[in-house]
Amino acid sequence: MRVSELLKFNPIIVQCHDNPDADAIASAYAMYTYFMANAKNVRMVYCGNNAIQKSNLMLLTDYLGIKDKLEHIPKWENDEFEGLVLTVDCQYGAGNVTKIPSKYQAIIDHHQVEISDVELSEIASDMGSCSTLIWKLLKDEGFAFDDAKLCTGLYFGLYTDTNSLSEIYNPYDKDMRDLLAYEKSVVHFLKNSNFSLDELEIAGNAMRGYRYYPENRFAIIKSEQCDPNILGLISDFLLQVAEVDEGIVYNEWPNGYKFSVRSCVKEVHANELAAFIAENVGSGGGHREKAGGFIRKDLYDQKYDIPTGEFFSQRVEEYFRSFEVIHAAKYDIDLTGMKKYIKKKVHQGYVLAKDVLPVGTPVMIRTLEGDIDTVVEEDLVIMIGIKGEVYSSRLEKFNRSYTATDDKYTDDVSIRKPDYIPTLYNRVDGRMIELAPYARVCISSGATQIFARPTYKRMKIFTQWYDETYMEGKVGDYLAVRTDDYHDIYIIEKDIFSDTYEEMN
Numbered sequence: 001m002r003v004s005e006l007l008k009f010n011p012i013i014v015q016c017h018d019n020p021d022a023d024a025i026a027s028a029y030a031m032y033t034y035f036m037a038n039a040k041n042v043r044m045v046y047c048g049n050n051a052i053q054k055s056n057l058m059l060l061t062d063y064l065g066i067k068d069k070l071e072h073i074p075k076w077e078n079d080e081f082e083g084l085v086l087t088v089d090c091q092y093g094a095g096n097v098t099k100i101p102s103k104y105q106a107i108i109d110h111h112q113v114e115i116s117d118v119e120l121s122e123i124a125s126d127m128g129s130c131s132t133l134i135w136k137l138l139k140d141e142g143f144a145f146d147d148a149k150l151c152t153g154l155y156f157g158l159y160t161d162t163n164s165l166s167e168i169y170n171p172y173d174k175d176m177r178d179l180l181a182y183e184k185s186v187v188h189f190l191k192n193s194n195f196s197l198d199e200l201e202i203a204g205n206a207m208r209g210y211r212y213y214p215e216n217r218f219a220i221i222k223s224e225q226c227d228p229n230i231l232g233l234i235s236d237f238l239l240q241v242a243e244v245d246e247g248i249v250y251n252e253w254p255n256g257y258k259f260s261v262r263s264c265v266k267e268v269h270a271n272e273l274a275a276f277i278a279e280n281v282g283s284g285g286g287h288r289e290k291a292g293g294f295i296r297k298d299l300y301d302q303k304y305d306i307p308t309g310e311f312f313s314q315r316v317e318e319y320f321r322s323f324e325v326i327h328a329a330k331y332d333i334d335l336t337g338m339k340k341y342i343k344k345k346v347h348q349g350y351v352l353a354k355d356v357l358p359v360g361t362p363v364m365i366r367t368l369e370g371d372i373d374t375v376v377e378e379d380l381v382i383m384i385g386i387k388g389e390v391y392s393s394r395l396e397k398f399n400r401s402y403t404a405t406d407d408k409y410t411d412d413v414s415i416r417k418p419d420y421i422p423t424l425y426n427r428v429d430g431r432m433i434e435l436a437p438y439a440r441v442c443i444s445s446g447a448t449q450i451f452a453r454p455t456y457k458r459m460k461i462f463t464q465w466y467d468e469t470y471m472e473g474k475v476g477d478y479l480a481v482r483t484d485d486y487h488d489i490y491i492i493e494k495d496i497f498s499d500t501y502e503e504m505n
């Protein structure tokens, strides 16, 4: 959905979820501003019994100048609203938002899809905040983000929804974080009015009830229901305990369990552990050291019949049993059970880095898988794989494996339309450059030969190129080694393997 499609409606109500948080408020304010700029008759509303009380939210509405404009209507007593109700940071008809009967409905949200019968819907479940989604949607309409208060509000929405930005993983979240011109002093002030004295007590009580598992040096804490940021605060604290290498802090919500994960060892990435814990019952992710996630109660109840404390400790133990670590540089690969494959003539994208920026420029390449720091060199080639995944190569190696063409690279060159076209950040001036206009098509020449087999266990591969962090392989992904270099060991995801390789006879 494009937000310009909503301009045909008038009047409009933008509705936050009940007990709105900073993300909901900022989202509503942004859409309100957009509709006002398009001369709509628009109102901002939230329902439910509770008026906003949390100190930083009062400060936020005050700062945005919407103390009177954001209406608190505990329950809609009037007739059906004759215009459009747009719910932001929640889904019209879902349990966390009181229904305003209306002629038309629309949804902009970033939670798991709960409501699927509202046609005008934009739900991006993998974004850290609804503010990010709205930022992207408005940017797509050419909206100028020249209102500092609006920018600051959106930034703060993302900040509070991602545990102080530490649990960000979506590249759009990172783009908004890096590109918004927000007022630093305001954010600094807002974030230091985050907890109440009651919440201080909740954190203190929670910490006294820790459970420690010495074998793998991890600890688990359950907290009472509280602002999600407190989970982050407790887990940051927990990780600083000498005996603790990984920590999990969680609590219960009406529709599930929120949890925060921390790790301080290089063999365990917090984002991966979070995703593992939530596998099949929710979602999780974030950074290597800090991550978080959500377990859905409906899915949990279908699959598990044990107390949640036990679930978390069981999942962590399963996690530690589930993987094998390979240090490729020193590893003796066993070719038993591996078959020989050749790379198909697939079309991919490539960019010669020196065409974009001068040699010597420090850059950061933002991709779906994460940010890569590097420096533009004479022979640096940035490759865009068949799912939009990005990796770097050297001209000499590139020429051995690919035939370069001058055809322009577009989305539909890839076998799957990429979710995010990579961008390059110039570290010198902080400017963002989209790589798509520089990208050309290359065709793999079929010279790449590998031995590969499906993995039966999760893999963590510290490659011979980089051993600070590992490449992760899930069960069913392929463990691959180049036939011309037995230490060039890596992982190829299951769902792209058959599209890119064929067996040799």
Ligand SMILES: [Mn+2]
Pocket (backbone or CB within 6 Å): 023, 024, 089, 110, 128, 129, 130, 161
């Ligand atoms: Mn949100």
